[in-house]
Amino acid sequence: MAARQLRRLSLPTHLPLPIRPHVRHLGTAQTNCHRFDHETDILIVGSGAAGLTAALRSHFHGLSSLVIEKDAQIGGTSAYSGGGLWIPNNPLAVEAGIIDTPEQAMTYLISVIDADTAEDTDVRRASSPPRKRAFLTHGPHMVSFLRDRGFAFRLSPGCPDYYPQAHGALPTGGRSIEPDVFDARLLGLGEKWTEAIRQRPGRSLPLFTYEASSVTRMGASWRDVGTVLRVLLRGIYLSRVRGQIPVTMGKSLVAQLLWLHMQLDQGPVLTDTALRQLIATPEGVILGARVATPDGERSIRARCGVLLCAGGFAHNQGLRERYGPVPANAEWTSAARGDNGDAIVAGVRVGAATALMDEAWWGPTLRDPVRGMYYFALQERARPFGVIVDSSGKRFMNEAEPYTDAGHHQYAQKAVPAWFVFDWNHRKRYAVGSLMPRQQPPAQALDAGYIHRADTIAELARQIGVNEKGLEGTLARFNEMADCGVDSDFARGESAFDNYFGDPTVRPNPNLGAVRTPPFYAIPLVPGDLGTKGGLLTDEHARVIREDGTPVQGLYAAGNTTASVMGRTYPGAGATLGPAMTFAFIAIDHIASEHV
Numbered sequence: 001m002a003a004r005q006l007r008r009l010s011l012p013t014h015l016p017l018p019i020r021p022h023v024r025h026l027g028t029a030q031t032n033c034h035r036f037d038h039e040t041d042i043l044i045v046g047s048g049a050a051g052l053t054a055a056l057r058s059h060f061h062g063l064s065s066l067v068i069e070k071d072a073q074i075g076g077t078s079a080y081s082g083g084g085l086w087i088p089n090n091p092l093a094v095e096a097g098i099i100d101t102p103e104q105a106m107t108y109l110i111s112v113i114d115a116d117t118a119e120d121t122d123v124r125r126a127s128s129p130p131r132k133r134a135f136l137t138h139g140p141h142m143v144s145f146l147r148d149r150g151f152a153f154r155l156s157p158g159c160p161d162y163y164p165q166a167h168g169a170l171p172t173g174g175r176s177i178e179p180d181v182f183d184a185r186l187l188g189l190g191e192k193w194t195e196a197i198r199q200r201p202g203r204s205l206p207l208f209t210y211e212a213s214s215v216t217r218m219g220a221s222w223r224d225v226g227t228v229l230r231v232l233l234r235g236i237y238l239s240r241v242r243g244q245i246p247v248t249m250g251k252s253l254v255a256q257l258l259w260l261h262m263q264l265d266q267g268p269v270l271t272d273t274a275l276r277q278l279i280a281t282p283e284g285v286i287l288g289a290r291v292a293t294p295d296g297e298r299s300i301r302a303r304c305g306v307l308l309c310a311g312g313f314a315h316n317q318g319l320r321e322r323y324g325p326v327p328a329n330a331e332w333t334s335a336a337r338g339d340n341g342d343a344i345v346a347g348v349r350v351g352a353a354t355a356l357m358d359e360a361w362w363g364p365t366l367r368d369p370v371r372g373m374y375y376f377a378l379q380e381r382a383r384p385f386g387v388i389v390d391s392s393g394k395r396f397m398n399e400a401e402p403y404t405d406a407g408h409h410q411y412a413q414k415a416v417p418a419w420f421v422f423d424w425n426h427r428k429r430y431a432v433g434s435l436m437p438r439q440q441p442p443a444q445a446l447d448a449g450y451i452h453r454a455d456t457i458a459e460l461a462r463q464i465g466v467n468e469k470g471l472e473g474t475l476a477r478f479n480e481m482a483d484c485g486v487d488s489d490f491a492r493g494e495s496a497f498d499n500y501f502g503d504p505t506v507r508p509n510p511n512l513g514a515v516r517t518p519p520f521y522a523i524p525l526v527p528g529d530l531g532t533k534g535g536l537l538t539d540e541h542a543r544v545i546r547e548d549g550t551p552v553q554g555l556y557a558a559g560n561t562t563a564s565v566m567g568r569t570y571p572g573a574g575a576t577l578g579p580a581m582t583f584a585f586i587a588i589d590h591i592a593s594e595h596v
Contacts, residue, residue, distance in 0.1 A: 039301035040066040046310035048078035050559040050584035052257035061592035070274035079198040081250035084574030087139040098174035108168030113567040122355040126563035130540035142585040152180035162402040164496040171496040176573040179252035184245035206246040219429040219437030286554030312532030312560035313341025323357035332528035355563035356534035362407020365528025368433035369445035382501035384513025386422030390415035393470025398490035400498035404570040417524035485509035533564040542587035556587035
């Protein structure tokens with residue numbers, strides 16, 4: 001491989017990387033008065049799970065593809081994620097004997113997404129019946145396609161739909177799947193694989209999603225300690241005994257897709273290559289794109305189409321302030337740094353419609369007391385012995401509810417920040433971010449206000465500027481309800497989703513525990529997100545469409561670059577990646593139907 005292509009993957013040139021050029025170098029090809037430096041059948045913008053899935057599907061149809069990535073590493077936010085996919089009626093569930101049907105899943109989506117949206121034009125357009133049907137129809141085929149090529153999935157055991165009491169839900173799980181453990185040695189890069197695929201700071205364990213709850217509550221029971229030991233022993237066995245580099249979750253998702261991509265000789269993934277603009281004819285037909293490379297700007301001809309799957313605009317402060325609720329802060333997001341809306345802006349410039357631009361995959365987010373970085377608070381708030389309050393000291397939601405709903409409630413209550421108040425019982429049992437059970441908060445975290453500590457509730461309220469009497473009254477009522485095991489105000493702990501992140505050793509309600517044992521703690525919570533969920537409007541074929549509903553010929557989109565088929569909700573674990581990969585799969589199938 002040429003040294004330039006290796007540099008684009010941020011790798012030393014002596015490393016063997018089995019990705020070879022598959023782009024035709026034409027010098028100065030000319031089409032409809034546009035001059036192009038390179039050409040391919042399909043140009044794929046973005047190297048996350050959707051983009052790599054699209055490249056694999058392109059090869060299946062005999063089409064060449066070129067994946068470009070603006071950053072030095074591939075994977076985007078997909079690599080940061082838990083790697084889960086929400087795919088109703090998926091083949092793993094069928095093999096496990098779990099009863100599900102597309103009709104049941106459609107009933108669930110309608111009951112969750114379409115409730116109270118009669119006047120919400122954005123939801124009706126982004127989550128139209130044809131788009132829902134396309135997702136439910138093609139999702140299982142996408143999973144089978146990847147499995148047939150060697151991708152290893154596994155069920156996420158016991159992971160319920162997020163609204164288990166809704167019509168059509170699966171309360172005991174079956175619709176969420178995740179990548180199995182993968183040996184990153186297979187990439188042929190040794191330890192340098194971490195330079196090719198995006199990584200979060202810190203070392204991660206090879207654990208699965210169902211084990212994460214035990215790892216973060218290992219102070220609660222010996223059973224949870226046993227799970228932690230199992231994860232540690234798995235890592236030791238695979239790495240030291242078998243000589244592997246074991247990865248799970250989002251890193252496994254991206255690494256497996258990249259590995260399959262390498263086996264097929266499908267062409268390079270060009271890193272450090274950013275989309276500048278789409279190139280169209282005067283009639284609006286997309287011909288290709290202008291991109292910025294380390295060697296200057298180049299034009300790429302896409303003979304069959306361009307697929308935009310480059311994420312949303314989570315790190316674009318200007319777009320967030322223009323479209324989203326306020327206050328907004330791009331630093332609160334968990335999305336990858338390159339997630340700044342380039343693909344959405346490029347689509348709008350060629351006439352694409354947008355929807356749900358005020359939305360994100362919201363969730364209460366805290367400042368990690370140990371690492372100092374923002375951290376998506378998925379499990380902490382669902383555990384017993386804690387509450388979330390606003391500045392008046394009042395609760396305003398079920399603390400264990402689905403995270404996107406919790407984010408909506410924070411904005412509706414104007415509780416930015418809200419305060420997560422908990423006691424020593426919580427502290428000695430559960431992790432808070434990277435702060436392990438019983439671990440004392442670092443002095444710098446206390447000084448910076450990432451976490452507060454006091455011997456009395458009154459003192460804690462004064463520290464954080466919350467109404468003292470309001471907080472004391474809230475906790476008095478909450479503690480009475482916790483002792484009885486029934487949250488009469490917000491029904492916390494009454495759904496299978498709440499319980500999934502609770503503590504089964506606490507009875508009668510695994511999500512409720514009184515906040516009365518000093519010292520007391522408080523952490524500010526902001527409405528962060530896993531990425532934005534508004535963007536280009538697409539149809540059931542993943543074609544980008546205009547305001548009048550006509551497609552922009554030659555332009556497709558998937559993932560967070562689009563207005564989500566999930567509307568303003570989050571139906572289940574993997575409801576971001578599942579549709580992203582499915583609609584990328586659909587896009588390539590439609591392109592092939594038009595050109596092969």
